[in-house]
Amino acid sequence: MPDPYRDIKHLIQSSAFSQALSLADAALAKAPRDVEILYLKTVTLRLMQKHTEAISTLNLILAVQPAHARAHQEAGYCYLALNNIETAKQAFHYACMANPALVSAWKKLLELDPNNTEAAERVNDLSSLNKKLLAAMDLMYEGKYALAETICREYLQSDTHNPDAMCLLAEIGIKTKVYDDAVFLLETCVELHPHYQPAKLKYADLLNTLGQHNKALQVAKEYLQQLPNNLVAQTTLAAAYMGVGDLDKSLAIYDAILAIEPKRAGIHLQKGHALKAKGAFEDAVASYKAAYGLKPSYGDAYWSLANTKTYRFSEDEINTIKQFADQDENRSLDRVHFCFALGKAYEDTQEYALSFDYYAKGNALKNSMLGYSAETNTKLVNLQIQHCNTDLFSQRASGNPTCAPIFIVGLPRAGSTLLEQILSSHSSVDATMELHSILGMAMRLRGRMTNDTPAYPANLHALSDQQFAQLGDKFIEDTQPYRQGAPLFIDKMPNNFMHIGLIKCILPNAKVIDARREPMACCFSGFKQLFGEGQEFSYDLKNMAAYYNDYVRLMAHWDKVLPGFVLRVNHEEVINDLEGQVRRMLAFCDLPFEQACLDFHKNKRAIKTPSSEQVRKPISREGMQQWKHYKAFLQPLIDALD
Known part of the structure; x- marks a missing residue:
């Protein structure tokens, strides 16, 4: 043929x-x-x-x-x-x-x-790298992961502990989200080759990505003991400090770097993120402007300004952004940033047709860079419904008995940061961050895919009460570094809604709050948000609708098989009746009422989500109907939502 x-x-x-x-x-x-x-x-x-x-x-x-x-x-x-x-x-x-x-x-x-x-x-x-490994690296970046992995593993058979091959195989694991393999490879490489610096940097970066910031701190500090002036390691350390909430130490590192090399646009950007998380809005804006002043084509600097949600671009800034957003030959992530920034700029000037046009361009370009499959997500939801049934929960009586965790789940942009801000204003509740612990546990239970169907969640039926208790213990141990000493703490990872069955098995006395928002408002808010990582469903209106439908379907399943385990809190009801919903949430968490929860906007904690500036202000109705300005362009979303 x-x-x-x-x-x-x-x-x-x-x-x-x-x-x-x-x-x-x-x-x-x-x-x-x-x-x-x-x-x-x-x-x-x-x-x-x-x-x-x-x-x-x-x-x-x-x-x-x-x-x-x-x-x-x-x-x-x-x-x-x-x-x-x-x-x-x-x-x-x-x-x-x-x-x-x-x-x-x-x-x-x-x-x-x-x-x-x-x-x-x-x-x-690259010239000094073994030719076989260079070929494998090339295949990896081309998305041909299986072939790249095969070449790496064949090479390691003849040179068992080659650090270049171990690091490359770990990188393939990261790209395919087999994080356990990647962690093991990099940890082993660091132990076997203590002077091979790329492994330490990759290891620390991966730990930061997985939310294991305390461990990343340790690895980055060890690196800097050998090479104290290495700027990449210093920025990794700063990111780890930011991850554990020590923003002052993070900012001190960025300032020290900029004192030596003031023209590093990327450092100005990262400093802006830390300042924004701290609530120093004007200083954050100045840092973002310093970044684009040094590098006018730095799309992320402009998007970071837009992503404060409260900054308004000047006419000169809009003209500059438009110049880069309209470069059709530019297919880079920078152009994605420019398109989203311009969408927000025109939204602020109430030019909604232009705004949607640029939001749509940015989403289409970003979506073309991803390999998201709505069908795969639907299959994963079906597996949860199939296997996390009443039989599973009726057989399980143990797990870790602690009442400390409060999980806030749902879709991004559904108001979860507001609920976290309200609850963490209580004297008995710590805010942490969007912790990766449950997602990592689910990934480990899933194991390496040997066919089209993962082992998890079917394998939950094979685990003993003792194993569930051990997993619960591990969750408490892993999350301890992010707590500040209060009896209760919040894990605000929205994607945990997929794993409420697992949470029930390992932490039967945990509290789960479902942050729910009116579907059109929630979906469109997600569509105009460029996320730092994950949420790959959000860059296409039909994918967004399918994901929302799957989420509602799965939450209905949890209500059926775990009645009373999840409290649903509608964003619109919080806005219309703040005190009533606050008292309802506190009662669900077995907490007495405190006025500070109504005065949530006075809470000075660090906030790293896009809503950081919004939840530092009193309750607002402003975002409830914003999507209606775009209704004429949202028919695919309207048609696809159940």
């Missing part, structure tokens, strides 16, 4: 470019959006010196896959041939960001800018 990919590649290698082009066009007539054929056509056109045609074909690829690294690299070669040096540099930069293993793109960047220290370091590091 003819293989057009193989045949076109063979013709290109034989310099039979006209035949290769004809074969590519014939294949595209049947499948016009076949990215691999489009890429081979681009290469053919470039080799035929038809650079303008090649760029047009590349734009078709990037419209489908904005992060196609080799397409950006081909664009670099074409723009270079057309003597468009600045655009060529930008294209090679995008290629390197999409696939940091592209040595040829890094070399071109270095040729075009000999002062580019990052390119010089990358060329040096």
Whole structure:
């Protein structure tokens, strides 16, 4: 059977470019959006010196896959041939960001800018890497994880504890969310190779990602004992301090770095995040502006300003943002940031059609970078409903008996930060953060996927009461560092709604509060929010609706099999009757009423979620009907919601 990919590649290698082009066009007539054929056509056109045609074909690829690294690299070669040096540099930069293993793109960047220290370091590091491992790294960045893992594991059979291979295999684990394997590999690598610094940095970063900030502190400090002036390790340490809520130490590190290197835009951005979490709004704004002042194309700096929810852009800022948001050839995450920032800017000026247009562009671009499947999420919800049944809970009598945890679950942008702010204003309740402990536990129970169906939650039926008690003990132990000594504490990870059955088994006396918001308001608020990580369902209106429907369906199941275990708190009712809902929540948590809970906006705690500035103000009705300004554009969402 003819293989057009193989045949076109063979013709290109034989310099039979006209035949290769004809074969590519014939294949595209049947499948016009076949990215691999489009890429081979681009290469053919470039080799035929038809650079303008090649760029047009590349734009078709990037419209489908904005992060196609080799397409950006081909664009670099074409723009270079057309003597468009600045655009060529930008294209090679995008290629390197999409696939940091592209040595040829890094070399071109270095040729075009000999002062580019990052390119010089990358060329040096990649050139010294074993060729098999470099090939595996390339495959990993191309999303071919299984093949990359196979090459790594084969290499480790002959060189059992090679640190480069161990780190690369851990990185594949991180990208495929097999976090236990990644932690084990990096921990082992650090023990076996105490002077191999990349492992320590990757390990500390992973611990921060998993919310294990205390452990990350220890690893980063050990690194800095060996290399006290390493700025990457210092920023990792600052992130860990921020994670445990020690914002002053985090800010002190950022200030120390900026005292030496004041032109580091990324450090100004991180400092802004810490200041925002602390409640120092004006100082945070100044830091974000310092970041974009040093790097005008820094989309994250503009989005961070928009994400304060209360900052209003000037006309000059809007013009600058628009300049970058309208660069159709720019398919980077920076442009996503610019589009979301411009959506917020036009929302503030009540130009809702323009606002939605940019929100939609940003979402479409971000969604094209992800591999989210609504069908997969529905299947996971079905498994919870199937296996977390009355039989499971009627057989279980133990677990850790503590009453300390209060879980606030639900969808993002449903008002969970407001509920956390209210409850944590009580003298008996600590706020922590969106803890990863339950999600990590579920991931470990799931294990490595050997077929289409994960072991969890079916395997909950096979666990003993003692094992559930041990898991409950582990949760309390892991979360202890985030508490400040109050009898109760809050875990505000919204995605825990998926694992309420697991929570009941390991912590039968925990309290669970479902933060519920009117579906249109909740879904649209999520659609116009660019999340730092996760929430991949939120970048498409139909995916958003499917996720909301699955969430409501699963919560109804928990109500059925665990009556009274979950308290539903509607956002609209909190706004309309604050005191009534506050008393209701406190009674559910067996807490006496305290006036401080009504005066929640006076609570000075650190808040790291997008709603931080909003919950530092008295209750407001402002956001309840915002979605109606966009109703004309939301029919796909309206149609898809149950």
